[in-house]
Amino acid sequence: LRREVYLTDEFLEEVEEILIAADVGVDASVELAESLRRRLKQEKAQADLAEVTRVLREDVAAMLGGEEAEPELGGPPHVILMVGVNGVGKTTSIAKLARFHKDRGRKVLLAAADTFRAAAVEQLVSWADRVGVDVVRQGMGSDPAAVAFDALAAARARGHDVVIVDTAGRLQNKEGLMRELEKIARVCGRQVDGAPHETILCLDANTGQNGITQAKEFSAVVPIDAILLSKLDGTAKGGVVVAIARSLQLPVRYVGTGEGVDDFALFSPREFAEGLFQ
Amino acid sequence: DLQEKLEGVFRGLSGKGKLSEENMTEGLREIRRALLSADVEVGVAKAFVARVREKAMGAEVLKSLTPGQQLVKIVHEELVTLLGGQAEALRLEGTPPAGVLVMGLQGSGKTTFSAKLALHLKSKGRRPLLVACDLQRPAAIEQLEVLGREVEVPVYARRDTKDPVEVVQGAKSHAREILSDVLIVDTAGRLQIDEELMAELEAVREALDPSERLLVLDAMTGQEAVSIAKTFSERGEITGSVLTKLDGDARGGAALSLVEVTGKPIKFAGVGEGVGDLDVFHPDRIAGRILG
Numbered sequence: 403l404r405r406e407v408y409l410t411d412e413f414l415e416e417v418e419e420i421l422i423a424a425d426v427g428v429d430a431s432v433e434l435a436e437s438l439r440r441r442l443k444q445e446k447a448q449a450d451l452a453e454v455t456r457v458l459r460e461d462v463a464a465m466l467g468g469e470e471a472e473p474e475l476g477g478p479p480h481v482i483l484m485v486g487v488n489g490v491g492k493t494t495s496i497a498k499l500a501r502f503h504k505d506r507g508r509k510v511l512l513a514a515a516d517t518f519r520a521a522a523v524e525q526l527v528s529w530a531d532r533v534g535v536d537v538v539r540q541g542m543g544s545d546p547a548a549v550a551f552d553a554l555a556a557a558r559a560r561g562h563d564v565v566i567v568d569t570a571g572r573l574q575n576k577e578g579l580m581r582e583l584e585k586i587a588r589v590c591g592r593q594v595d596g597a598p599h600e601t602i603l604c605l606d607a608n609t610g611q612n613g614i615t616q617a618k619e620f621s622a623v624v625p626i627d628a629i630l631l632s633k634l635d636g637t638a639k640g641g642v643v644v645a646i647a648r649s650l651q652l653p654v655r656y657v658g659t660g661e662g663v664d665d666f667a668l669f670s671p672r673e674f675a676e677g678l679f680q
Numbered sequence: 681d682l683q684e685k686l687e688g689v690f691r692g693l694s695g696k697g698k699l700s701e702e703n704m705t706e707g708l709r710e711i712r713r714a715l716l717s718a719d720v721e722v723g724v725a726k727a728f729v730a731r732v733r734e735k736a737m738g739a740e741v742l743k744s745l746t747p748g749q750q751l752v753k754i755v756h757e758e759l760v761t762l763l764g765g766q767a768e769a770l771r772l773e774g775t776p777p778a779g780v781l782v783m784g785l786q787g788s789g790k791t792t793f794s795a796k797l798a799l800h801l802k803s804k805g806r807r808p809l810l811v812a813c814d815l816q817r818p819a820a821i822e823q824l825e826v827l828g829r830e831v832e833v834p835v836y837a838r839r840d841t842k843d844p845v846e847v848v849q850g851a852k853s854h855a856r857e858i859l860s861d862v863l864i865v866d867t868a869g870r871l872q873i874d875e876e877l878m879a880e881l882e883a884v885r886e887a888l889d890p891s892e893r894l895l896v897l898d899a900m901t902g903q904e905a906v907s908i909a910k911t912f913s914e915r916g917e918i919t920g921s922v923l924t925k926l927d928g929d930a931r932g933g934a935a936l937s938l939v940e941v942t943g944k945p946i947k948f949a950g951v952g953e954g955v956g957d958l959d960v961f962h963p964d965r966i967a968g969r970i971l972g
């Protein structure tokens with residue numbers, strides 16, 4: 403039973419609305435609806451609904467990078483720098499990443515470089531205990547770059563394969579904090595050639611259009627290699643990553659799907675695109 | 681910005697008279713676009729624009745304003761009325777100790793807000809007691825204890841139970857012992873669709889019987905603000921909300937969705953990570969942000 407739809411302005415507006423409601427944003431949604439009109443109207447003024455959704459899913463997936471691509475390791479040690487605004491899930495995601503690499507037989511070291519927020523170090527130490535990995539820490543208020551530096555030195559001395567550096571949440575409009583981040587990354591590079599090999603921007607799936615600004619401003623101070631989209635177990639679709647892909651070409655590599663250490667997966671553009679239209 | 685876009689739509693109309701159906705449609709489309717890019721939820725934006733249309737249709741264009749400015753003025757006024765109309769202070773009543781229940785999604789800023797509120801109430805001459813009811817997140821209790829020391833407010837915490845209802849009951853008797861007159865209960869972040877945790881929230885609410893039940897929401901929240909607000913409003917029976925991280929550059933359209941859907945006021949704004957970074961909510965400021 404084919405459901406035929408006419409590619410009318412009304413229909414395309416409906417498509418736009420679905421995308422906007424998924425946080426894809428006005429500009430990207432309008433562009434996707436437009437490209438749909440162009441692609442399908444070439445052959446006919448109407449198409450069946452299954453074909454329309456397939457084209458949309460393909461267009462979205464094409465913007466978002468490779469299917470479940472395992473990260474290539476740099477170093478050793480492969481240095482991961484976790485960054486993002488406050489409360490998005492950086493520390494919890496580090497536990498998940500530690501578990502991910504440990505399961506693949508790699509020796510993992512964590513660096514507690516959030517030396518600012520109340521009990522941030524305790525939180526990471528607790529996760530390190532649970533996952534069974536070492537963690538380098540210093541006192542509260544110490545220089546985060548110094549913690550990162552020490553951790554990388556320790557990793558080289560002890561033969562760790564992966565180091566994951568936790569940083570304090572910071573809003574992208576705070577110049578001083580963004581400069582601090584730049585310094586942390588720079589210091590990593592001094593201790594290990596090419597470090598950080600993987601800078602991950604942690605983005606909360608509930609985030610609206612400010613996610614684009616986050617990606618833009620963080621990219622301006624440290625090259626972002628990939629996005630980790632957290633809290634996808636909620637109702638939010640995380641569509642802002644489509645807008646980010648469109649304007650900054652940043653790939654999504656990982657997803658967080660819960661508060662437990664196993665609530666983690668490699669990003670699947672195909673699954674994600676399907677989720678947008680559900 | 682929105683004003684310039686609307687000027688473009690209404691060019692040539694200045695000084696001549698009424699806004700018409702035609703230029704109104706285009707103008708409203710620009711407004712809808714601005715609201716959506718500011719993260720106002722689709723349905724909320726639609727309803728809001730419909731109300732603006734009603735106010736604007738037939739409105740006499742003020743001699744001193746261009747039509748674009750007039751429309752922005754109507755939108756701004758409508759936003760401020762909506763956002764600020766229900767403003768009311770914190771309700772701390774009933775048999776002492778009074779209760780404040782702090783709830784919301786993971787990472788929204790509840791623990792930090794709890795400490796900020798404690799400091800704020802202390803400065804108003806109250807004797808708050810912070811209650812650590814997040815028994816799930818690693819080092820959550822430690823976080824509240826560190827903040828409690830910072831604001832010099834006692835923290836009631838239990839490491840011998842995983843039941844937040846038990847903690848509330850213990851906190852109530854402890855409050856009477858140390859003569860605290862208001863309990864600030866910090867809870868674990870939870871998804872509004874997590875049935876088990878929403879039921880737990882209801883149980884905590886019933887045990888505490890708080891006169892103030894606040895939803896804490898991140899200002900960068902997108903389209904889901906409606907779904908989040910609706911469910912927490914119903915299950916938590918909220919009396920108001922708190923919008924956090926307003927020191928960032930998010931436009932904050934979630935504020936409109938929040939007030940529209942819950943019918944309850946935004947009582948506080950989180951404006952920083954420090955325990956002093958708490959403001960009373962200013963509707964005119966957020967209206968300006970939303971309009972960009």
Ligand SMILES: Nc1nc2c(ncn2[C@@H]2O[C@H](COP(=O)(O)OP(=O)(O)OP(=O)(O)O)[C@@H](O)[C@H]2O)c(=O)[nH]1
Nearest residue numbers: 488489490491492493494571633658659660786787
């Ligand atoms: N439901 C859900 N919750 C998550 C997910 N990832 C993290 N969280 C929760 O989000 C909250 C914040 O997580 P954190 O790891 O502390 O976030 P953060 O970015 O390190 O926060 P700051 O260091 O304070 O900036 C915690 O309650 C986590 O359990 C996820 O994928 N799903």
Ligand SMILES: Nc1nc2c(ncn2[C@@H]2O[C@H](COP(=O)(O)OP(=O)(O)OP(=O)(O)O)[C@@H](O)[C@H]2O)c(=O)[nH]1
Nearest residue numbers: 488489786787788789790791792869925950951952
């Ligand atoms: N810049 C800024 N950061 C804030 C604000 N409120 C909270 N934060 C930060 O946001 C992060 C999360 O705050 P928490 O208080 O741990 O959030 P929570 O809701 O208790 O998190 P869970 O208990 O995991 O659900 C921390 O890094 C806080 O310092 C605010 O108004 N401005």
Ligand SMILES: [Mg+2]
Nearest residue numbers: 492493516522
């Ligand atoms: Mg953290």
Ligand SMILES: [Mg+2]
Nearest residue numbers: 790791814820
């Ligand atoms: Mg908390």
